[in-house]
Amino acid sequence: MVYLTRKMEFSASHLYHNPAFSAEENRRVFGKCNNPHGHGHNYVLEVTVAGDPDPATGMVLDLKELKEILLREVSDRMDHRFLNYEVPELSGQIPTCENIATVIWQLLEPKITRGHLYRVRLYETPDLFVDCYGESNGASAHSGSAR
């Protein structure tokens, strides 16, 4: 099994606000992220696909194809958008790194037809990232085999 990772960046704004909370509770729980005007990040996305290289091409999945999938599914939806209002897949959810990574997993997983989607890693800042492994426990299987 080989793990192939492609990186992509997108920039977007968001805010954290739960309509079920009072204004004061929103400020307490979400702090600065509750600013009603929103704020933005340069998100860095790393998508890892696992599979065996095709003997004819030596590739798990053509990187061009993966790049096109990422542009279509993620960049076209999220780049230079206000995530709360412009991404229907996130509507009704707080657009935290956890929830955005999960949506990206759900968008990509059915589109990866060679190999399988192993991990979606989304950096909100260089000091904060979320790894999504779907419903599997692939994380422990991978680290086990890598050592």
Added chain:
Amino acid sequence: MNLHLTRRYRFSASHRLHSAQLGEEENKRIYGKCNNPYGHGHNYVVEVAISGPVDRATGMIANLSDLDAFVEREVIEPFDHTYLNEEVAAFRESVPTTENLCIEIFNRLRHFPREFHRAKLERVRVEETGLNSFEFTGEPVGSSQ
């Protein structure tokens, strides 16, 4: 969904690699420059990875301000700008290599406070310099031997 959230922290500290179980010559041979009796320092980077259910009301595994306060209290405050060998009790007994530092940090963070007690500590990764790093996932030490 199986999600891991990772946060990076920094602290600066000095240490000296010297084992009381080894002679002077052997310490010098094994640890080289790191055996300098006056110690030396690093800018450490600590990555703390946690997993757990995402709270529907907040969209979060743990509120970062709670996680930051916990790591600050348990690790950054007691370690930052210290001489690890003398000022962190664990390193009076063991050599403050980054392997042992990883295990010590993991043990300090093992039990989460009430605010995010449903989350689980998955991994501690420590970069001693930009060129080397160590990870500990909590399995018993020596289990791979």
